[in-house]
Amino acid sequence: MIRKFSSRSPRKTKILILGGGFAGSNVLREIQNKFGNNAEITLISQDNFFLFTPMLPEISSGMLHPSDISTPIRTFCKTATFCHARILSIDLENKAVSVIRIFDQKETMLEYDYLILAMGSKDNFFGNVKH
Numbered sequence: 687m688i689r690k691f692s693s694r695s696p697r698k699t700k701i702l703i704l705g706g707g708f709a710g711s712n713v714l715r716e717i718q719n720k721f722g723n724n725a726e727i728t729l730i731s732q733d734n735f736f737l738f739t740p741m742l743p744e745i746s747s748g749m750l751h752p753s754d755i756s757t758p759i760r761t762f763c764k765t766a767t768f769c770h771a772r773i774l775s776i777d778l779e780n781k782a783v784s785v786i787r788i789f790d791q792k793e794t795m796l797e798y799d800y801l802i803l804a805m806g807s808k809d810n811f812f813g814n815v816k817h
């Protein structure tokens with residue numbers, strides 16, 4: 687009996703993580719541990735570093751150097767891919783995210799099966815700060 691083998695490997699589940707702060711990098715660690723190479727994980731962030739904000743006062747007082755509290759996001763990517771880009775929009779219907787890459791300003795679309803939103807929040811000074 688001749689057995690047929692498909693040359694194509696089964697399609698991997700695509701997971702997109704938007705944002706590389708505390709939330710994004712922690713969820714990245716969890717899902718990398720859980721899925722390993724069984725999922726195609728991509729983390730997108732406009733900053734290519736993780737900033738440990740609780741120690742920012744030590745930077746302004748000169749006790750630490752900025753590099754002491756910032757870590758390249760790529761060092762967290764064991765099986766995942768890092769995409770250094772600014773997120774422009776999310777198309778929930780077609781499960782796609784539009785981004786503009788930082789290095790060449792090229793606009794591109796990334797598809798996903800599962801989307802994790804971890805882009806932080808906006809400051810609100812309730813009108814007490816004049817810009």
Ligand SMILES: Cc1cc2nc3c(=O)[nH]c(=O)nc-3n(C[C@H](O)[C@H](O)[C@H](O)COP(=O)(O)OP(=O)(O)OC[C@H]3O[C@@H](n4cnc5c(N)ncnc54)[C@H](O)[C@@H]3O)c2cc1C
Nearest residue numbers: 705706707708709710731732733739740742772773805806
């Ligand atoms: C000085 C200071 C001290 C703090 N100290 C403490 C503390 O001691 N304890 C504590 O619990 N909390 C502290 N915080 C608060 C803590 O930093 C935040 O709660 C935390 O950073 C929120 O994490 P996050 O992942 O939700 O967002 P963030 O850390 O803000 O991460 C958001 C990520 O999304 C990316 N992003 C956003 N928009 C886009 C876009 N359009 N395209 C691409 N990427 C995008 C950003 O580049 C960033 O990487 C402190 C904050 C500050 C400023």
